[in-house]
Amino acid sequence: GExxxxxxxxxxxxxxxxxxxxxxxxxxxxxxxxxxxxxxAGLQLLTYIFSNMDxxxxxxxxxxxxxxxxxxxxxxxxxxxxxxxxxxxAERGGGGADGLTFGKGTHxxxxx
Amino acid sequence: xxxxxxxxxxxxxxRGQQVTLSCSPISGHRSVSWYQQTPGQGLxxxxxxxxxxxxxxxxxxxxxxxxxxxxxxxEMNVSTLELGDSALYLCASSxxxxxxxxxxxxxxGTRLTVT
Numbered sequence: 063g064e065x066x067x068x069x070x071x072x073x074x075x076x077x078x079x080x081x082x083x084x085x086x087x088x089x090x091x092x093x094x095x096x097x098x099x100x101x102x103a104g105l106q107l108l109t110y111i112f113s114n115m116d117x118x119x120x121x122x123x124x125x126x127x128x129x130x131x132x133x134x135x136x137x138x139x140x141x142x143x144x145x146x147x148x149x150x151x152a153e154r155g156g157g158g159a160d161g162l163t164f165g166k167g168t169h170x171x172x173x174x
Numbered sequence: 175x176x177x178x179x180x181x182x183x184x185x186x187x188x189r190g191q192q193v194t195l196s197c198s199p200i201s202g203h204r205s206v207s208w209y210q211q212t213p214g215q216g217l218x219x220x221x222x223x224x225x226x227x228x229x230x231x232x233x234x235x236x237x238x239x240x241x242x243x244x245x246x247x248x249e250m251n252v253s254t255l256e257l258g259d260s261a262l263y264l265c266a267s268s269x270x271x272x273x274x275x276x277x278x279x280x281x282x283g284t285r286l287t288v289t
Contacts, residue, residue, distance in 0.1 A: 092275055093275045093277075095277060095278075097280070102282075103282050103283075104178075104180075104264055104280040104281050104282040104283045105264065105266075105280040106280070107277050107278070107279060107280075110277050112275075150217065152217075154275060161207055161209070161219030161220075161222055161230060161232060162209075162217075162219065162278065163219075164216060164217040165216075166216045167216070
C-alpha cells in the first residue's frame with residue numbers, strides 16, 4: 063500500500079535553515095502537503111504542491127519535489143524558536159480515496 | 175472566517191461505553207474528514223463526508239461511524255470503547271465543491287481517554 067517516510071528528529075541552530083525530507087511510494091500522488099503540529103494543537107496547513115510542479119516558495123518556506131525519486135522536502139529559512147514543532151508530510155493519491163496518507167512526523171528541535 | 179471547531183476538547187470514558195464527537199467545519203466547506211492520531215500508528219484516515227454522504231472510508235471497524243448534517247456539521251461515534259481507542263481525534267474540512275483536491279484544514283482535536 064501507500065507509504066510516506068520521514069526522519070523522526072531534526073536538530074538545527076536558531077537562524078540556520080532547516081530541511082525536512084519525506085519520501086512516498088504512491089506514484090499516482092496528485093498533491094503533497096506539509097502540516098505543522100504544535101503541542102496540544104491540531105494540524106496547521108503550511109503549504110502544498112501539485113505533482114506537476116517541482117518547486118514552490120512561500121515566504122520562508124520552500125518546497126522541492128522530485129517526482130522521479132518520489133522525494134519531497136521542506137526548507138525553512140532563518141529557523142526561529144517558534145518553528146519548534148512536529149512537521150508532517152502527507153500525500154493524496156490519484157484516486158482520492160482513503161483520505162490523506164501521512165508520514166510519522168519529524169520533530170524539529172531548535173538549538174539556541 | 176472561524177476555523178474548524180471540535181467539541182469537546184477532552185473526554186474520559188470507560189471501556190464498553192460509547193462516545194460522540196462533534197465538528198463544525200469552516201463556513202462554506204461541505205467536506206468533513208475525520209482522522210485518528212496515536213503515538214504508535216500516527217495519523218490514520220477514518221472517513222470523509224460530503225453533502226451528508228459518506229464518500230470514503232478508512233480501515234476501521236464498524237464501531238466507528240459518522241454522519242453529516244445539512245449544515246455540514248459532522249459527528250463521529252465510537253461504540254463499545256476499547257482501551258486502544260484512546261487517541262486524538264482530528265476533524266478537517268475542505269472546500270471540495272471548489273476543487274476535489276482542496277487542502278484540508280484541521281481543528282484542534284478531541285483528546286479521548288478510555289480507562
